Amino acid sequence: MSKVKDMSLAPEGVRKIEWVQKHMPVLEHIKKEFEETKPFEGITIGSCLHLEPKTINLGLTLQAGGAEVAMTGCNPLSTHDDAVAGGVELGLNIYGWREQSDEEYYETINAVLDHKPDIIIDDGADMIMVLHNERRDILENIKGACEETTTGVHRLEAMNKDGALEFPVVAVNDAYTKYLFDNRYGTGQSSFDAIMGTTNMLIAGKIVVVCGYGWCGRGVAARAKGLGANVIVTEVNPIRALEARMDGFRVMPIREAVKEADLIITVTGNINIIHGDDFKYMKDGCMLANSGHFNVEINRQDLEAQSVSVKEVRESIEMFTMKDGRKIYLLADGRLVNLAAARGQGHPAEIMDMSFAVQALSAKYILNNELPVTVQKAPDEIDNTVASLKLKAMGIEIDSLSNRQVEYMNDWHEGT
Numbered sequence: 001m002s003k004v005k006d007m008s009l010a011p012e013g014v015r016k017i018e019w020v021q022k023h024m025p026v027l028e029h030i031k032k033e034f035e036e037t038k039p040f041e042g043i044t045i046g047s048c049l050h051l052e053p054k055t056i057n058l059g060l061t062l063q064a065g066g067a068e069v070a071m072t073g074c075n076p077l078s079t080h081d082d083a084v085a086g087g088v089e090l091g092l093n094i095y096g097w098r099e100q101s102d103e104e105y106y107e108t109i110n111a112v113l114d115h116k117p118d119i120i121i122d123d124g125a126d127m128i129m130v131l132h133n134e135r136r137d138i139l140e141n142i143k144g145a146c147e148e149t150t151t152g153v154h155r156l157e158a159m160n161k162d163g164a165l166e167f168p169v170v171a172v173n174d175a176y177t178k179y180l181f182d183n184r185y186g187t188g189q190s191s192f193d194a195i196m197g198t199t200n201m202l203i204a205g206k207i208v209v210v211c212g213y214g215w216c217g218r219g220v221a222a223r224a225k226g227l228g229a230n231v232i233v234t235e236v237n238p239i240r241a242l243e244a245r246m247d248g249f250r251v252m253p254i255r256e257a258v259k260e261a262d263l264i265i266t267v268t269g270n271i272n273i274i275h276g277d278d279f280k281y282m283k284d285g286c287m288l289a290n291s292g293h294f295n296v297e298i299n300r301q302d303l304e305a306q307s308v309s310v311k312e313v314r315e316s317i318e319m320f321t322m323k324d325g326r327k328i329y330l331l332a333d334g335r336l337v338n339l340a341a342a343r344g345q346g347h348p349a350e351i352m353d354m355s356f357a358v359q360a361l362s363a364k365y366i367l368n369n370e371l372p373v374t375v376q377k378a379p380d381e382i383d384n385t386v387a388s389l390k391l392k393a394m395g396i397e398i399d400s401l402s403n404r405q406v407e408y409m410n411d412w413h414e415g416t
């Protein structure tokens with residue numbers, strides 16, 4: 001069963017899926033192993049992830065392992081209609097299309113849950129919330145879930161703290177082979193890929209404000225600097241603010257930063273990063289993009305309330321004309337620009353190769369182990385396997401410890 005926009009797009013979708021497969025060697029290795037060992041025979045896996053070619057390749061990997069796979073999107077704007085048609089052609093159950101209403105978004109989450117999944121793979125925790133709140137009828141089916149992103153993990157940890165979580169969750173985001181590469185290099189590159197593709201604007205010479213200096217913020221700031229921007233970082237965490245300063249960036253409060261900004265990119269996972277009077281101090285022509293979470297980092301309602309008109313001036317660019325005549329541009333409705341902009345392609349295939357390898361191995365880990373009902377990091381063994389396979393695929397060899405080195409590292413007697 002499936003519900004997608006247009007099955008005539010399938011050939012183009014399949015072409016794009018085949019292209020990413022050539023650049024996801026770790027996942028391809030796991031797919032081959034799954035084909036032989038069939039770890040998911042008789043198991044249904046339901047996912048709520050950005051629906052584009054790399055994610056379809058994860059679905060195909062799980063399917064190769066014997067699973068029935070049902071997929072939907074985790075953002076109303078990020079689905080690629082050709083890729084999902086291709087995925088259906090290749091045997092996946094997919095419910096999703098680009099530009100869903102809120103109602104359709106939850107309708108398709110429920111359509112996946114109607115397959116009565118044993119394992120959930122979520123991004124942002126919306127499917128897990130629906131399960132706990134409205135679909136308790138199938139809760140007892142669930143052996144566990146994997147969560148892809150930082151804010152999803154935060155939501156689930158808060159839920160666990162309140163005693164509300166009812167099945168084990170593996171925090172895939174917290175694997176080193178996820179956040180060190182996906183959040184940092186993935187978000188750094190794909191945010192600018194989408195911003196530049198959407199606006200056709202130059203970054204060199206611009207003042208770029210990056211809100212949040214976590215894993216994503218570090219990547220976005222580094223890429224902005226590399227493209228020739230003058231970068232300002234805003235933070236609430238004193239250690240990260242210090243780190244940003246020592247990495248060579250200016251650091252200041254958001255109210256000061258907005259006055260200088262040509263482009264502001266939010267990557268905090270938090271609400272109201274730009275809101276209220278912040279818009280009053282912006283320069284004419286300031287562009288706003290979010291690469292963090294949902295559409296809450298930039299407060300669109302506040303921006304609308306201070307403007308006299310809103311017009312789509314180019315695909316995925318809205319121009320807000322303020323009461324004093326200044327123009328402020330909002331990209332991709334304030335949703336994560338690297339995926340929600342019409343030109344957003346998400347992270348490069350080589351990056352999602354690692355994130356989705358961790359997902360595939362974590363799903364197997366849930367199935368093979370009786371895990372406690374809590375939020376736990378993916379085991380180090382998975383991290384080490386994924387890193388080793390990636391190095392091998394890149395043709396990189398590393399050293400290993402000698403017996404004498406192991407002995408020395410474990411000994412406290414030897415001094416100067």
Ligand SMILES: NC(=O)c1ccc[n+]([C@@H]2O[C@H](COP(=O)([O-])OP(=O)(O)OC[C@H]3O[C@@H](n4cnc5c(N)ncnc54)[C@H](O)[C@@H]3O)[C@@H](O)[C@H]2O)c1
Pocket residue numbers: 149150151152179182183187211212213214215216217234235236237240267268269270273291292293336337338
């Ligand atoms: N666009 C993508 O493809 C993509 C990829 C990975 C993660 N994410 C999302 O991006 C967000 C950030 O993820 P991360 O891994 O970098 O998280 P993180 O926790 O490492 O970093 C977030 C940073 O934001 C800071 N922050 C919080 N409130 C702030 C405020 N009011 N002003 C300034 N800074 C503030 C925090 O102190 C922290 O340093 C999350 O929502 C995550 O889910 C998006």
Ligand SMILES: N[C@@H](CCSC[C@H]1O[C@@H](n2cnc3c(=O)[nH]cnc32)[C@H](O)[C@@H]1O)C(=O)O
Pocket residue numbers: 049050051052054055074075123124148149150151173182186292293294295336339345346347348352355
């Ligand atoms: N569902 C929420 C949560 C943020 S998504 C952030 C996650 O997207 C993931 N991501 C980034 N690029 C891609 C991609 O191309 N395909 C699938 N997932 C991606 C990435 O791993 C990151 O943790 C929302 O839409 O706002």
